[in-house]
Amino acid sequence: MTEVLRAEWTKLRTLPTAAWLLLAAVVVTVGLSAAVTGARNATYTGTSLDATKLSLIGVDLGQAVVALFAVLMVSGEYGCGLISVTVAASPRRHLILIAKALIAAVLSLAAGAIAVLGSLLIGGYLLTGNGLTVAHGYEITSLANATNLRAAGGTVLYLALIALFSLGVATIVREAVPAIGVVLGLLYVFPLLGAVVSDPVWSRHLQQIGPMTAGIAIEATRNLNGLPISPWAGLGVLAAWALGALVLGGLLFRYRDV
């Protein structure tokens, strides 16, 4: 197992793509959070503002880059035929997938932690600068309170689960373009449906089963009763998607030629 892990790690660190993508995920997340929180002002926003959730808005886009990183970990090997060498070198294929999953999870946890902390810091700074201060009845994005800490930590986990989900889908689909297409389609179609389906029961159920709509509930710190699904249950739904994709991918990987 250690050898397989080392092999995977070597493959990843010797190509510039992964490092650039993880950096891009951080930059995109923090950048979008900064742009959105910078554009908000007190006249637009009611006091019911969820400052933590708003500061984490960049995750909505950053997750696409994390997904791309994870998809390319698998599809990159299929693209250039390296996968034949990999499975020849370590015939116990499930170990390869486990090693890839571990590395994807650890790296996206690290990048996610930086992205989330950066977003919260810059979001808190910009929102306060725009007059949305505690004195005016707004909550700041301090990590001292347990709810905010749950939101921040949960969002880091969310990004790691997105990476695992993408890794699983990429193992099923193999080719990079269809794989990222399937991942992004599944992620973004549910929020879209939630916005256009006006029947409240339908809309709620759709948001409860969507990997993004359910998982992102972990970002919420206010109005928790109004969520379609409770924060940890939502993250559980995303974990189920990730596990399902990884198990199906693992089985296909095990029984397919390459």
Place this chain on the structure above:
Amino acid sequence: MNLYQSSIPIGRESFGQLVRAEWTKLRSVRGWKIAMLLAFALTVALAITVVSGRSQGSINGVVARPHVAAGPGGEPVTDTFFFVQQPLTGNGTITARVTSLVAPSLGTTVCTKSPGRLHCTAARDAGGPAGFLAPWAKAGLIVKASDTEGSAYAAVMVTPAHGVRMQWNYVNDVAGDPGAVSAKSPRWLRLTRSGDTITGYDSTGGHNWSEIDTVRLGGLAATVDVGLFVTSPQLVTVIRNGGLGGTVGGAVGSVPSFAQATMDFVNLDHTGAARAWHGVQVGGNGLSEYPSVGGGYYLSPAGTFTIAGSGDVAPAAIGGPGGTGQPIDVTLVGGFLGLLVLIMLGTVFITDEYRRGLIRTTLAASPRRGRVLAAKAVVVGAVSFVVGAFAATVCVIVGGSLLRSQGNLVYTVSALSEVRMIVGVGAVLAVGAVMALALGTVLRHGAGVIVGLLALFVLPEFLSVGQVLPAAAGEWLLRLTPAAGFAVEQSLQAFPQVSTFYWPQYGYYPLPEWGGFLVLCAYAVAALALASYLLGRRDV
């Protein structure tokens, strides 16, 4: 001179042959054929899912068709107001002075005096926020074909926030004197009927009249109803702000409002015998937005009218909670998944050539590289257009009838607009696929293109539709990004005289239909130019 570029002189290859070669490539890859079918199937499937979840007309499974009147042109209109009227045969002029237009505060009563009967109701029953005057509350004079809902009319009125207006036949609106009305600054209004021509005037002192507009109401009978009217539209307000993900879109609701006006110096100048004024509630039955007893009036012995009313005289084809029906373009929302699949197809149409090395053969066979790119763009664009337009046709027909069968009122659009929407979906999908082809040529690796294009197309929609950004910033995103192209799918028209939220999620885009599409095209042209430049300059 490029080493890998063919040194054979360029032959007389026709562009048609190139297009045929590219078409052969596209149709002979099994996965790409599946992609074309999938783009169609997903677009339709998503539309049906969305439409199944839009049953505004059914409450607890019981289909209750919303009651919406039809205007002179057959368009849906709201026609609910309190009308103090008498018949007018032939020509005539009505004049009145409006001295106040207020919102009755909580606890005050509104009295209805019909001949021999005085009836009072508490303004609170109207349900509106106490003391809040709707910006588009209306009080003034009206000439109307009859007191049935949806009949032709012309009116001149004062409003709290939009000055004096002359409006006719629901959709037309012309501004008169600006400013609100008060006891210190009253407004004089006048309507003159001559045949089927109505002229509206306003004046601040009752001496110097200025004409607002002259309009023709086609087919007006000899006898019409003429008189004073007051109405006050529902208020559409944000109840709760939402965010992205869990709760996309804030909850927006509407509440009825109430207005009360005082008018004096009422004079009807005509050749017939003098008649008594009587009050009539026009419309308001079956519309939950307005109280069933809309208002009433009281005539003081001194000849001062106090009239209260609720409702609106305006177009009703409004999206969101301000409207009672559904715009047909909700059936086109599935274009998102179709676009995603066709973007994937456009990307791999070139990146797979790089991956498999086929690009060397392609460029050796046809050394004029710009033409290769053009042929690819034509093929993938045409295929995407056909898939998109075909899917949109199915969505509009099947989705529309599904919507209707669930009891929704679907706002009718002209055949021309329907064709524009269907062609528009095909065109957006085609341009999206061509953009993907161009970016695929630039990057030569596919997966990044998908993420980038999805961010450009979908993120602006998310940020503005989810109300994550303030409305103005969100609108700018929908003007400046490729997502502006979705404007070509809109079917609703924004009416300045109806205040509601003209937001993208309700079917309103900040740019006009083809204007938005041109923004998208500009991006595609820029991407193609860059791709063509790099393709010609690079080795392969």
